[in-house]
Amino acid sequence: MDFDFTEEQMMFRNSVRSFANKEIAPLVEEYEKRQEFPIELFRKMGALGYLCVTFPPEYGGAGAGLVDECILVEELARINSGIAGSIMVQGGIGSTIILDYGNEDQKQRYIVPAIRGEKIGAFGLTEPEAGSDAAAIQTRAEKAGDYYIINGSKIFISNGPICDFVLVAAWTDRSRKPTDGISVIVVDRGTPGFSVSRKLDKVGAWTAETGELVFEDCRVPRENLIGEEGKGLRYLLRSLNRGRITHAASSVGAARTILEEALKYSRERVQFGRPIGKNQSIAFKLARMAMETEAASLLTYHAAWLYDQGRKCSKEASMAKLFASEARVKASNEAMHIFGGYGYMMEYPVQRYWRDAKLSLITEGTSEIQQIIIAREIGLL
Ligand SMILES: Cc1cc2nc3c(=O)[nH]c(=O)nc-3n(C[C@H](O)[C@H](O)[C@H](O)COP(=O)(O)OP(=O)(O)OC[C@H]3O[C@@H](n4cnc5c(N)ncnc54)[C@H](O)[C@@H]3O)c2cc1C
The missing domain is CATH 2.40.110.10 (Butyryl-CoA Dehydrogenase, subunit A, domain 2)
Structure with missing residues (x-):
C-alpha cells in the first residue's frame, strides 16, 4: 500500500498549483463580478496540456489517469470552484462520450480542438x-x-x-x-x-x-x-463514476482553501486579549474541518485509483462525492461563523465559498441520489 503520489504526480501538482496561483488567482475577483468565465484560459490551459488530461496522446492529450485529473481539479478548485467546474466539463461530460463512443471524424472535429482549448x-x-x-x-x-x-x-x-x-x-x-x-x-x-x-x-x-x-x-x-x-443513456450512465470522482476532488480543493483561511483568521483575530483559535470551541471546529477534509481526500483518491485500475468503483465514487461535498458545505458553514460579521460581508471571499459549496450537493447527482446508489451497492433498495 502506498499513499504517496508518484514523483511525476507531485511535479504535475506543483506545476498546476503554480499556474493556478499566477494565472487564475489574479482573475478571480474581476470575473466573479462579471459572472463570466475568463475565456482565454481555455487556450492557455490547452497549450500547457491541462485540458482533458486523461485523453490519449494521439489526439493531443496527456494520456494521464483519473488520479492526475483529480490533482488538477483539486488545485483549480483551491483557487476558484466555478473555473474548476467549467474546466471539468471540458474534460468530462462535455467530451468523454465522443472520445469513448464517437468515430474518428468526430474525434478529429471535437476532441482534438477540445484538448487544445480551441473549442468548448x-x-x-x-x-x-x-x-x-x-x-x-x-x-x-x-x-x-x-x-x-x-x-x-x-x-x-x-x-x-x-x-x-x-x-x-x-x-x-x-x-x-x-x-x-x-x-x-x-x-x-x-x-x-x-x-x-x-x-x-x-x-x-x-x-x-x-x-x-x-x-x-x-x-x-x-x-x-x-x-x-x-x-x-447507457453511455451517460457509464461515465457517471468518473464525473462523481472529479466532483469530489473539486470539493476537496475548495475545502482545503476554506480550512486554510479559517485557520489563518482564527490565529490572527484577537478578541478578549487572545486569538479566537485559542478558544476550544473554535479549535474543535477547525479540528473537525481538518479531519473531514483529509477523509474526503482519502475517499476521493482511493476511488480515482480504483477507476484507474479498471476496477468497480460505483460505491466508492458515490461515497467520495457525497462525503466530500458534505465536508465542504460543513467547512464553509463553520468558516462563515469563524469569520463572524466579516464572513457575512461581500468584500471577503468566505461568503463565496459558502455560496459555491451548496452546488456540490446538487450537480453530478444530488446527495439523495448518491445515497440511493450506495444503499443499492450495499444490497438494499
Ligand atoms: C449550476 C448547475 C450546473 C449544472 N450543469 C449541468 C450540465 O452541464 N448538464 C446537465 O445536463 N445538467 C446540469 N445540471 C443539472 C443537475 O444535474 C440537476 O440539477 C440535478 O441532477 C438535479 O436535478 P433537478 O435540479 O431537476 O432536481 P430534482 O431531480 O427535481 O430533485 C429535487 C430534489 O428531490 C430529490 N430527489 C429526486 N429524486 C429523488 C428520489 N428518487 N429519492 C429521494 N430524493 C429525490 C433531489 O435529491 C433533490 O433534493 C446542473 C445544475 C446546476 C444547478
Whole structure:
C-alpha cells in the first residue's frame, strides 16, 4: 500500500498549483463580478496540456489517469470552484462520450480542438421536467432523410452560454425503453434552430456560465450521432463514476482553501486579549474541518485509483462525492461563523465559498441520489 503520489504526480501538482496561483488567482475577483468565465484560459490551459488530461496522446492529450485529473481539479478548485467546474466539463461530460463512443471524424472535429482549448464543449441532459430522473427527458430527435430534427429544451447547462458544441441527449425512438431509445447527438454552435435562450443567474459558481438551451426544428446531420442510435443513456450512465470522482476532488480543493483561511483568521483575530483559535470551541471546529477534509481526500483518491485500475468503483465514487461535498458545505458553514460579521460581508471571499459549496450537493447527482446508489451497492433498495 502506498499513499504517496508518484514523483511525476507531485511535479504535475506543483506545476498546476503554480499556474493556478499566477494565472487564475489574479482573475478571480474581476470575473466573479462579471459572472463570466475568463475565456482565454481555455487556450492557455490547452497549450500547457491541462485540458482533458486523461485523453490519449494521439489526439493531443496527456494520456494521464483519473488520479492526475483529480490533482488538477483539486488545485483549480483551491483557487476558484466555478473555473474548476467549467474546466471539468471540458474534460468530462462535455467530451468523454465522443472520445469513448464517437468515430474518428468526430474525434478529429471535437476532441482534438477540445484538448487544445480551441473549442468548448457542453453536455445537455437536464430539462425543466427531468433532473435526477434523466429518463424523463422530452427532447426528441426525429429522423428526416440525412438529418435529425431536434426539438426540446435543456436547462442548467454548464458552459452552455460559451460552448462551441453541445452533446444533446434526445429520444430517437420513443417506442423503446430509455436505455434503447435515447441517443446522444452533437450540435454545433450556430446551427439554425439551436439557441442559448438565457444565461442563468445563480447563487454561486459565478465564473461557471450556465444556460438554458432551446432546440426548435434544429436540423443536424445524421453523422452527428455519437455511437449507436438509442444507446446514449447507457453511455451517460457509464461515465457517471468518473464525473462523481472529479466532483469530489473539486470539493476537496475548495475545502482545503476554506480550512486554510479559517485557520489563518482564527490565529490572527484577537478578541478578549487572545486569538479566537485559542478558544476550544473554535479549535474543535477547525479540528473537525481538518479531519473531514483529509477523509474526503482519502475517499476521493482511493476511488480515482480504483477507476484507474479498471476496477468497480460505483460505491466508492458515490461515497467520495457525497462525503466530500458534505465536508465542504460543513467547512464553509463553520468558516462563515469563524469569520463572524466579516464572513457575512461581500468584500471577503468566505461568503463565496459558502455560496459555491451548496452546488456540490446538487450537480453530478444530488446527495439523495448518491445515497440511493450506495444503499443499492450495499444490497438494499
Ligand atoms: C449550476 C448547475 C450546473 C449544472 N450543469 C449541468 C450540465 O452541464 N448538464 C446537465 O445536463 N445538467 C446540469 N445540471 C443539472 C443537475 O444535474 C440537476 O440539477 C440535478 O441532477 C438535479 O436535478 P433537478 O435540479 O431537476 O432536481 P430534482 O431531480 O427535481 O430533485 C429535487 C430534489 O428531490 C430529490 N430527489 C429526486 N429524486 C429523488 C428520489 N428518487 N429519492 C429521494 N430524493 C429525490 C433531489 O435529491 C433533490 O433534493 C446542473 C445544475 C446546476 C444547478
